[in-house]
Amino acid sequence: IASNKTVDQRLLDLCTLLKTHVSYYDWVGFYFKNGNKNELKLGPYAGAPTDHTIIPFGKGICGQVAVSNQNFVVPDVTAQDNYIACSITVKAEIVIPIFVDGENIGQIDIDSNTKDPFTKADEHFLEFVCQEVAAIL
Ligand code: SME
Numbered sequence: 001i002a003s004n005k006t007v008d009q010r011l012l013d014l015c016t017l018l019k020t021h022v023s024y025y026d027w028v029g030f031y032f033k034n035g036n037k038n039e040l041k042l043g044p045y046a047g048a049p050t051d052h053t054i055i056p057f058g059k060g061i062c063g064q065v066a067v068s069n070q071n072f073v074v075p076d077v078t079a080q081d082n083y084i085a086c087s088i089t090v091k092a093e094i095v096i097p098i099f100v101d102g103e104n105i106g107q108i109d110i111d112s113n114t115k116d117p118f119t120k121a122d123e124h125f126l127e128f129v130c131q132e133v134a135a136i137l
């Protein structure tokens with residue numbers, strides 16, 4: 001991703017790249033901690049627009065990762081009680097936190113229209129992506 005662009009443009013390019021090249025990545029976006037509030041704010045994304053531009057810490061898969069600081073892989077969203085549905089086509093989700101100086105400052109969130117598509121390889125790849133993202137923030 002070219003560096004003569006703003007951070008948001010580069011993150012948007014990254015979302016588009018991931019969505020385009022991985023067949024089961026159907027929505028790819030970033031959420032970031034919203035200032036000093038206990039909530040996430042939607043950043044750049046590729047895929048259908050979502051109403052969930054603000055997510056309180058603890059709510060949904062994303063809000064839980066904001067609190068747990070752990071990867072969250074959801075093979076089947078219908079099995080989750082604390083889940084925020086963005087689209088009825090979504091069957092699975094993966095959320096990986098982004099750490100800057102050891103602090104959880106946001107996350108990459110990927111929805112899939114395929115059930116149980118995410119492997120350990122996705123987790124490791126997306127951890128790498130999040131480290132690269134942390135380095136440009
Ligand atoms: N499903 C997420 C909400 C964000 S949308 O997937 C874009 C959640 O439960 O936190």
